[in-house]
Amino acid sequence: MLLLYTIGIKLYNLIIWIFAFFNQKAAQFILGRKQIFSQIAEKVSPNNQNIWFHFASLGEFEQGRPVLEKIKSLHPQKKIIVTFFSPSGYEIRKNYALADGIFYLPLDSSKNAKRFIEIVNPEMAIFTKYEFWYYYFKALHKNKIPLYLISGIFRKEQIFFKGYGGFYRDILKCVTHFFVQNEESDLLLKSIGLSNTTISGDTRFDRVFENAVAPKQLPEIAAFCAGAPVLVCGSTWPEDEKLLTSLAAKYLDWKLIIAPHEIDDGHIQSIQALFPQAIKFSDLKSQTPGTESQILIINNIGMLSSLYQYGKVAYIGGGFGVGIHNTLEAAAFGLPVIFGPKYSKFQEAKDLIAIDAAKSISSNEELIAAFEHFNRNDESSIAAKKYVNSKQGATEIILSSINL
Structure with missing residues (x-):
């Protein structure tokens, strides 16, 4: 051997x-x-x-x-x-x-x-x-x-x-x-x-x-959000991004921040093709006032853990591939999380589902239902944050x- x-x-x-x-x-x-x-x-x-x-x-x-x-x-x-x-x-x-x-x-x-x-x-x-x-x-x-x-x-x-x-x-x-x-x-x-x-x-x-107690402040992100409710989409893959188009089209009063797992030019361009009106973070400062986009694509590495402070709900990528990425960074800020079906290896994902602070989805219909549930249920946010605090x-x- x-x-x-x-x-x-x-x-x-x-x-x-x-x-x-x-x-x-x-x-x-x-x-x-x-x-x-x-x-x-x-x-x-x-x-x-x-x-x-x-x-x-x-x-x-x-x-x-x-x-x-x-x-x-x-x-x-x-x-x-x-x-x-x-x-x-x-x-x-x-x-x-x-x-x-x-x-x-x-x-x-x-x-x-x-x-x-x-x-x-x-x-x-x-x-x-x-x-x-x-x-x-x-x-x-x-x-x-x-x-x-x-x-x-x-x-x-x-x-x-x-x-x-x-x-x-x-x-x-x-x-x-x-x-x-x-x-x-x-x-x-x-x-x-x-x-x-x-x-x-x-x-x-x-x-x-x-991280949640003392997050790094990101003034450009705060300005982009401008007080609107925000869905933070972390570590997304192409399968996740295709699903997210339905939310962007249906909830125009929400802002979407998409932080993909891979930021090579090809992947960023594929996201832009799905969301033609999106703006890249690298272009955010040059955005003309009055033309603010609904969707922001993060085309750098290292910001995600601080992005969740600006969100109300999180979507975590990877659940249609080998497995979901980090749900705890979002939950620590009190964000209920949504992710795909591949989560069986992650105990925290199972725990969050059990306390109604997370939902696993497999289709557009399930994604919209989960999003609407968390949009009107503040108890899920409280449960997410309490769960993280209790596990220190x-x-x-x-x-x-x-x-x-």
């Missing part, structure tokens, strides 16, 4: 290398890892008190951020080393001020893991939610470096819990302690003999609460157990 795993990593790298010729993200994935060890060695000293945080992408970074920032606040002498697997995280957070070094994670191999651990020499490693790299986990274990998984979540369908999943269960044995989101994850780990667990909850609640505290539970 280890041979197949190693071949799989090499094959993945080859596929990404081929895609790099015509795909920007794939190109960033390859170019960002060129001479990566020289980059790391230039910025990181193995003699420092280094704490290594690894994140798959941007969502996991925001999830683990409360723990990172609390550690840096309590122990400013410690150096925070951050790695990302995906360009989506690295390219947006490569200048994050509280990290002492931010890098792409070299691909998982025996040689790379050994060299990375030698250069960084972390006193501990903290992984958020998932990503289980065999060689890195083994190298940490061999060097007796504590490895913590925070905001972990497991499902019975995962390979760890199958009869043929022994190789992957072996990877989990390298984790010093699991801080998991729910009881189901705790019981699943115990079912395969891993009792080094704590049900801490999800650190995302701490992060979105902090994971960061403190984790830090009280980690030996710093």
